[in-house]
Amino acid sequence: MKGRSLDDLLASASNCPICMELNEVLRGHECELHDLGEGATIPFDVHLVSQYLMPQTIEVFPRTSSARDRSEDSLHHWNKDWSELLRNPELGRYNIRQYIERKPSSTEYSVYRGMRSCFEKCLAAHRICRADTDRLWLPTRLIDVQKMKLKPSAKISLIGDRRYVALGHQWGTIPFFTLERDNLDILSNSGIRLPDLRRTFIDAIEVTRQLGVRYLWIDSLCIIQGEKGQSEWHREAASMAQVYRNAIVTLAASNATSVYEGFFGKSQNAWLNVVTPLGNSQGLNLLLSKGLQKPLDRRAWVLQEHLLSPRTIHFGDPVTWECREMTVKQTCDSLSILPSFSTPKVWTAGLRRRDCLGLWKQLVAKYSDCLLTVPSDKLVAIGGLARIFFGVLKCDYLAGIWRERVVEDLLWETASSKAARVGRYRAPSWSWASIEGGIKFQSFPQRYTLLAEILDARIDPAESDPFGEVRNGHLLVNARLLPLGAFDGRASKTLIHSDDFLRVSLDGLPSTQDGRLYLLPLVKLDTEDQYWSLLLKERESNFGPAVPEYQRLGVVTTFLKRGCSSLLTKRNLENPLWWPKVFYPRDVGPGDTARAFKEEDFKGGHTQKVRLV
Structure with a gap:
């Protein structure tokens, strides 16, 4: 059974007697599911679990017991049963790919044992999960969880077990104990005291063990950590892709909003309904769970952590194992094992050039809507992914945009009514990284014509890392430049205007200082008289009046009919709050008023060099 909506889900089950029975159950809960289907913001998962596959020999150890008190025989017996189920994916009367561990819901050690079984299965049998990893590479330092000391990777033997676990989490706003230059020797020689650590770190140490x-x-x-002169952050940030790509597994504290909450400290109440057992299905249970976005998923850094890590354990609701070949979700009192054909981790095992540019835009659209504690990390937190793409594309990386299709990729627009350009310089105005808020790229048809040529592209990195922070940058473009009206500050508060002839998408609310606006045509759609252009304003140039500089303000789409657009009505021109009047062209004279767009505004004629900053 599968589908984007409840109707699709039920229709896909028409040839299966068991699924037909599930139809009746789902229909009985249709009111509850109505807001979770197609077009809704919350998807839901349907889990089928079989009572026949429940191992009955598992001993559960409470959280308060110590490792020494646990029975190794019972743990071995449990692993034997669980491993047998994993080796036989077709076990079960109805060939349902679901496997169960019975445990009290309040016990965390059963989660640990279940995840260890998944871990061992993946290491033993999943070839794709081992691809593109470097066993010899290590981060600068690691925590030795046996001796509880900080250990330089240079002192870890090349012969022994060099595997390490990485942690993905939110720091939160309350200060906590961190590594500083003043305590480096203490943590390396005397060791790390558990009372100094917060709950998330203690849980991560326990899971690693x-x-x-x-x-x-x-x-x-x-x-x-520390001030910029003391911190290693900018140097180490350049290796984030390596950290997560070469970790044996990444632990994600998905539900925690700070290091004080731990792996199990907060629940999202994801379970919508439980029906047990189904009437005629002989031991099948049906469980419905809401696919809620976890707090950690809103963090910008987590995107590359998630995609680059070959294996991730998401400590959320439910606890989930994810690798390139298998997904295991812990439902209310069970584990459900599902194939991972759609997991986003799959592409990292073999990124192909023809997929790169489209995939990059999808990732940026998702990433741009995530949150950053430090706004200047906008380019840094996706720099690890950029390094991976650079290895395939082999072209210049321009503050979040690739040189190979730079003209097309300049046509991004904001996807949120709260979007705004950041006050402190973070990227050139033509880069999506200069915006706070989600963005989206134009979807190009098969046939279109470029109206502009990139003559030069320069990015000045703030540090030595070309995929990190930037100090400045520019594009030198050869194209037509159309003068528009002058903005006087009186405007509607919306960022998007659309009518039959004009669509304007602003990067943020206009400023009273924006003054005269200009249009820079970039693309014409060959199948219709439609032009996509950048909206610009002129700014004072660092190179004098001979080389004017322009900043991006948004994107304008012009629709022509019979070679021209509709001229504005007198009523609209007289309305002081109807600001699209300023987005229509003027002639060069100071007293010129708005006129209709004409085909010759975009095609042929005089072009000039325009410097975008």
């Missing part, structure tokens, strides 16, 4: 791995990487404890 449960998985049988010796080393753990936590950013705030393995990278020296």
